Amino acid sequence: xxxxxxxxxxxxxxxxxxxxxxxxxxxxxxxxxxxxxxxxxxxxxxxxxxxxxxxxxxxxxxxxxxxxxxxxxxxxxxxxxxxxxxxxxxxxxxxxxxxxxxxxxxxxxxxxxxxxxxxxxxxxxxxxxxxxxxxxxxxxxxxxxxxxxxxxxxxxxxxxxxxxxxxxxxxxxxxxxxxxxxxxxxxxxxxxxxxxxxxxxxxxxxxxxxxxxxxxxxxxxxxxxxxxxxxxxxxxxxxxxxxxxxxxxxxxxxxxxxxxxxxxxxxxxxxxxxxxxxxxxxxxxxxxxxxxxxxxxxxxxxxxxxxxxxxxxxxxxxxxxxxxxxxxxxxxxxxxxxxxxxxxxxxxxxxxxxxxxxxxxxxxxxxxxxxxxxxxxxxxxxxxxxxxxxxxxxxxxxxxxxxxxxxxxxxxxxxxxxxxxxxxxxxxxxxxxxxxxxxxxxxxxxxxxxxxxxxxxxxxxxxxxxxxxxxxxxxxxxxxxxxxxxxxxxxxxxxxxxxxxxxxxxxxxxxxxxxxxxxxxxxxxxxxxxxxxxxxxxxxxxxxxxxxxxxxxxxxxxxxxxxxxxxxxxxxxxxxxxxxxxxxxxxxxxxxxxxxxxxxxxxxxxxxxxxxxxxxxxxxxxxxxxxxxxxxxxxxxxxxxxxxxxxxxxxxxxxxxxxxxxxxxxxxxxxxxxxxxxxxxxxxxxxxxxxxxxxxxxxxxxxxxxxxxxxxxxxxxxxxxxxxxxxxxxxxxxxxxxxxxxxxxxxxxxxxxxxxxxxxxxxxxxxx
Numbered sequence: 001x002x003x004x005x006x007x008x009x010x011x012x013x014x015x016x017x018x019x020x021x022x023x024x025x026x027x028x029x030x031x032x033x034x035x036x037x038x039x040x041x042x043x044x045x046x047x048x049x050x051x052x053x054x055x056x057x058x059x060x061x062x063x064x065x066x067x068x069x070x071x072x073x074x075x076x077x078x079x080x081x082x083x084x085x086x087x088x089x090x091x092x093x094x095x096x097x098x099x100x101x102x103x104x105x106x107x108x109x110x111x112x113x114x115x116x117x118x119x120x121x122x123x124x125x126x127x128x129x130x131x132x133x134x135x136x137x138x139x140x141x142x143x144x145x146x147x148x149x150x151x152x153x154x155x156x157x158x159x160x161x162x163x164x165x166x167x168x169x170x171x172x173x174x175x176x177x178x179x180x181x182x183x184x185x186x187x188x189x190x191x192x193x194x195x196x197x198x199x200x201x202x203x204x205x206x207x208x209x210x211x212x213x214x215x216x217x218x219x220x221x222x223x224x225x226x227x228x229x230x231x232x233x234x235x236x237x238x239x240x241x242x243x244x245x246x247x248x249x250x251x252x253x254x255x256x257x258x259x260x261x262x263x264x265x266x267x268x269x270x271x272x273x274x275x276x277x278x279x280x281x282x283x284x285x286x287x288x289x290x291x292x293x294x295x296x297x298x299x300x301x302x303x304x305x306x307x308x309x310x311x312x313x314x315x316x317x318x319x320x321x322x323x324x325x326x327x328x329x330x331x332x333x334x335x336x337x338x339x340x341x342x343x344x345x346x347x348x349x350x351x352x353x354x355x356x357x358x359x360x361x362x363x364x365x366x367x368x369x370x371x372x373x374x375x376x377x378x379x380x381x382x383x384x385x386x387x388x389x390x391x392x393x394x395x396x397x398x399x400x401x402x403x404x405x406x407x408x409x410x411x412x413x414x415x416x417x418x419x420x421x422x423x424x425x426x427x428x429x430x431x432x433x434x435x436x437x438x439x440x441x442x443x444x445x446x447x448x449x450x451x452x453x454x455x456x457x458x459x460x461x462x463x464x465x466x467x468x469x470x471x472x473x474x475x476x477x478x479x480x481x482x483x484x485x486x487x488x489x490x491x492x493x494x495x496x497x498x499x500x501x502x503x504x505x506x507x508x509x510x511x512x513x514x515x516x517x518x519x520x521x522x523x524x525x526x527x528x529x530x531x532x533x534x535x536x537x538x539x540x541x542x543x544x545x546x547x548x549x550x551x552x553x554x555x556x557x558x559x560x561x562x563x564x565x566x567x568x569x570x571x572x573x574x575x576x577x578x579x580x581x582x583x584x585x586x587x588x589x590x591x592x593x594x595x596x597x598x599x600x601x602x603x604x605x606x607x608x609x610x611x612x613x614x615x616x617x618x619x620x621x622x623x624x625x626x627x628x629x630x631x632x633x634x635x636x637x638x639x640x641x642x643x644x645x646x647x648x649x650x651x652x653x654x655x656x657x658x659x660x661x662x663x664x665x666x667x668x669x670x671x672x673x674x675x676x677x678x679x680x681x682x683x684x685x686x687x688x689x690x691x692x693x694x695x696x697x698x699x700x701x702x703x704x705x706x707x708x709x710x711x712x713x714x715x716x717x718x719x720x721x722x723x724x725x726x727x728x729x730x731x732x733x734x735x736x737x738x739x740x741x742x743x744x745x746x747x748x749x750x751x752x753x754x755x756x757x758x759x760x761x762x763x764x765x766x767x768x
Contacts, residue, residue, distance in 0.1 A: 176341020203330015
């Protein structure tokens with residue numbers, strides 16, 4: 001056992017000096033590797049928000065262990081969390097400020113980097129207007145940093161062309177909540193997984209992407225005395241589907257029709273909660289008129305889920321004392337994502353599943369602080385969920401922070417995809433990218449790269465040398481997790497404390513320090529916006545004032561209280577001094593004019609890019625448990641790279657037979673936008689015939705070369721999940737061919753009458 005442990009730690013088992021010591025949480029560790037201290041903190045990866053301890057030795061992080069007292073994870077961590085310390089001193093870290101000179105980056109003083117960048121921004125704004133500078137942020141900063149950055153971009157640089165990469169993953173949940181409740185903010189909490197009689201997971205592979213949440217589902221039997229009914233709705237039979245009592249292999253992007261169909265059945269059978277509907281909702285009568293277009297037979301045709309199964313699911317959901325619907329990117333990353341979120345809320349409202357233990361429509365966020373930027377980040381709204389268009393909201397915010405009211409924007413600027421389009425048109429000349437890597441994460445990569453080449457100035461602020469950083473003119477090398485103190489807010493609105501435990505890497509600065517110091521290079525901006533601010537807690541104190549009285553109220557929080565309680569769920573104020581687990585119980589009004597949640601109907605429509613003769617399969621992209629986003633954090637961690645070193649394509653046995661390939665072979669994928677070569681094959685029944693899955697993390701097998709520039713018109717979130725593609729193997733280089741009858745069936749035609757009609761359908765499917 002000792003030899004095995006030493007081997008795992010990379011020690012020479014012949015050296016006796018590595019005595020073992022006991023740690024009450026971590027177990028036995030080698031003495032020379034044992035931390036000098038353990039610092040209590042929060043994980044900086046996904047939106048689950050796990051508590052942990054960082055083991056520090058001689059100024060470096062050397063171990064991570066779960067916090068057994070934290071209510072989110074109770075001591076358990078996923079592989080990324082357990083190895084998080086290894087990214088802090090990674091060879092890909094940026095050492096500080098850098099400027100590209102003669103095609104190569106040179107480290108410079110911060111003064112030089114700030115001076116060069118500020119001069120360029122001033123010159124561009126003087127020549128083309130304030131809005132010619134734009135900023136794209138992230139979901140990875142501390143809330144204090146989001147608030148500071150947004151305040152400087154909007155009120156300092158005076159450009160409202162500011163958005164975050166959270167638009168690529170969570171914007172549809174935000175807009176869906178706004179449609180239904182009048183405000184963003186997940187109504188439920190993780191505890192609901194332990195209280196629900198029925199749990200429906202829609203487009204949510206939590207086993208891979210949020211594995212700690214499985215523990216909350218596992219507690220359900222202990223809490224309730226019996227196991228919940230788990231329903232998984234997903235075109236792909238993911239690891240999460242293995243948990244299901246009912247698995248629904250729904251056709252890609254038909255979940256809106258599916259939810260509408262369930263609502264129809266519940267109305268038809270009289271299974272709705274009429275008391276809840278009459279007393280606590282608005283818009284039901286109009287909604288029921290519209291829902292008549294979704295009888296079970298029609299929904300079965302659209303979704304591929306048979307009528308009997310639809311009735312079974314509706315009966316389970318409506319008949320439960322408490323039913324919970326949870327979703328992630330499978331719902332959000334769609335051209336109908338916003339309306340699908342509101343449809344999920346409709347289902348909860350029909351059955352009275354809101355504001356009670358186990359009953360909620362619950363979105364699960366993808367980044368550690370996607371919630372923090374939604375509340376405080378100044379992107380799609382004024383901080384505190386205020387509306388740009390509201391004169392009262394603008395006046396109130398300006399008065400709280402002491403700035404002229406005319407400085408507060410009267411409208412939202414361009415969203416992320418609109419920023420890229422404005423660069424294409426030549427309207428935006430300078431771009432400031434903060435802690436995100438669009439050269440891997442953004443759809444339709446050929447179009448993106450052509451757009452970025454038109455910029456006069458690209459500034460990247462990051463902790464790592466990312467693909468995007470390599471293109472930059474100036475780099476602001478930022479501190480990362482464990483090198484700074486502040487707060488993250490997780491999927492259940494729980495504000496957690498992340499603490500500085502080690503010195504910054506070389507000459508890097510925290511994102512808070514970068515923004516505050518950069519502001520001093522713009523005449524009067526520091527004095528007006530940040531006068532006297534020296535630490536993130538200064539921003540937190542102002543944010544508390546800004547959020548007071550709003551739905552996302554932080555006014556009752558302090559760093560000490562947050563750490564003591566293991567995080568606090570907003571709203572937290574005098575009325576709720578220890579936070580609020582759920583929103584919209586019987587006594588809590590929504591932000592709608594009526595003070596009640598409303599039914600919001602939307603029609604389903606077929607995919608814009610469907611299969612055709614040239615591109616006969618549908619590509620689904622997503623994540624895997626071993627890697628995170630574009631691998632800037634995880635790409636140098638050996639254990640994670642060993643587990644998932646490259647992308648793969650999941651292929652059904654029937655499609656593999658058509659291509660004459662087997663697991664381990666390599667194939668190419670193509671779409672109307674590009675081609676990806678040398679992708680390893682996994683033949684599996686996880687995916688159905690006609691669909692394939694590829695993880696998006698990898699820059700060498702860059703699957704976003706294929707995805708389309710199609711966005712939800714309300715949220716601007718990309719339609720990542722449904723792309724028409726072709727596969728090519730050495731034996732069948734021309735790819736899979738479908739008969740006309742197969743294409744007609746896939747597109748909902750009885751048959752295709754003419755060659756001309758076939759051409760029209762094929763061109764529509766190919767996006768021509």
